[in-house]
Amino acid sequence: MRSGNARFVAGEPLYPRQDVDRRHELAHAQTPIATLFGCADSRLAAELIFDKGLGDLFVVRNAGQVISDSVVGSLEYAVAVLEVPLIVVLGHDSCGAVRAAIDSTRSDAPELPAHIWRLIAPIVPAVRRVQRASRLSETADIDAERVGREHLHDTIAELLHSSELISAAVEDGRLGIVGANYRLAEGTAVPHFTVGVAVDA
Structure with missing residues (x-):
C-alpha cells in the first residue's frame, strides 16, 4: 500500500488489476490483501490513493471513521x-x-x-481531551488535526474493545492494525501508530 500511495503522490499510478480479465477472475471469490476503514469523504477513494485494483482492498467507510455495530461486523467478516x-x-x-x-x-x-x-458524538471525547490539554475555555481555536489524531487512537481502541475476534487476531499475530492520516493536498497517507504485526500489503 505504501508503494501504491507513493505512485499516486508522484502522479504515476499504474491502475493495476482493473481490466476485464481481473473482473472475471473475481466473479466468484475475493482475496483482498488488506482492509481499509476510513472516512467517507469523497476525496479518500481508497483504491485511487493506494493505486490498487479490483479485489485488492476490502473497504468500509463512514463519515469520520466512527465505530458502529455495522462497521465492527464488516471488519470481523474481513478478518x-x-x-x-x-x-x-x-x-x-x-x-x-x-x-x-x-x-x-x-x-x-x-x-x-x-x-x-x-454519528459525531464518539468524536466529542477527543475534542474535550484536546480542549483540556490546550487549556481552552472554548473550542473555537482548537487544533482540528490534533483532535483527528486523538479520534484515530480512540477508533482503534474502541474496535479492539468491541471485537473479541479482532483483538484475538492481533494477539495471535494474525492481524496488524495501522492508524494513518491522509493529507489531502499532498496525497500522502502517513502512518501514526501500529497495533500488532503490520504486514506491508
Whole structure:
C-alpha cells in the first residue's frame, strides 16, 4: 500500500488489476490483501490513493471513521472469512465530521439533526481531551488535526474493545492494525501508530 500511495503522490499510478480479465477472475471469490476503514469523504477513494485494483482492498467507510455495530461486523467478516492480515484505519485533515464535533461543543452551538449528532458524538471525547490539554475555555481555536489524531487512537481502541475476534487476531499475530492520516493536498497517507504485526500489503 505504501508503494501504491507513493505512485499516486508522484502522479504515476499504474491502475493495476482493473481490466476485464481481473473482473472475471473475481466473479466468484475475493482475496483482498488488506482492509481499509476510513472516512467517507469523497476525496479518500481508497483504491485511487493506494493505486490498487479490483479485489485488492476490502473497504468500509463512514463519515469520520466512527465505530458502529455495522462497521465492527464488516471488519470481523474481513478478518474471519477473508483472512486479511491488515486493517488500515484512515483519517484525514480537514475532516468535516471532526469539525462538526468541535463546533457542536460550542456554548452557542445549534442543535444538530439526531442522526448526525449520533454519528459525531464518539468524536466529542477527543475534542474535550484536546480542549483540556490546550487549556481552552472554548473550542473555537482548537487544533482540528490534533483532535483527528486523538479520534484515530480512540477508533482503534474502541474496535479492539468491541471485537473479541479482532483483538484475538492481533494477539495471535494474525492481524496488524495501522492508524494513518491522509493529507489531502499532498496525497500522502502517513502512518501514526501500529497495533500488532503490520504486514506491508
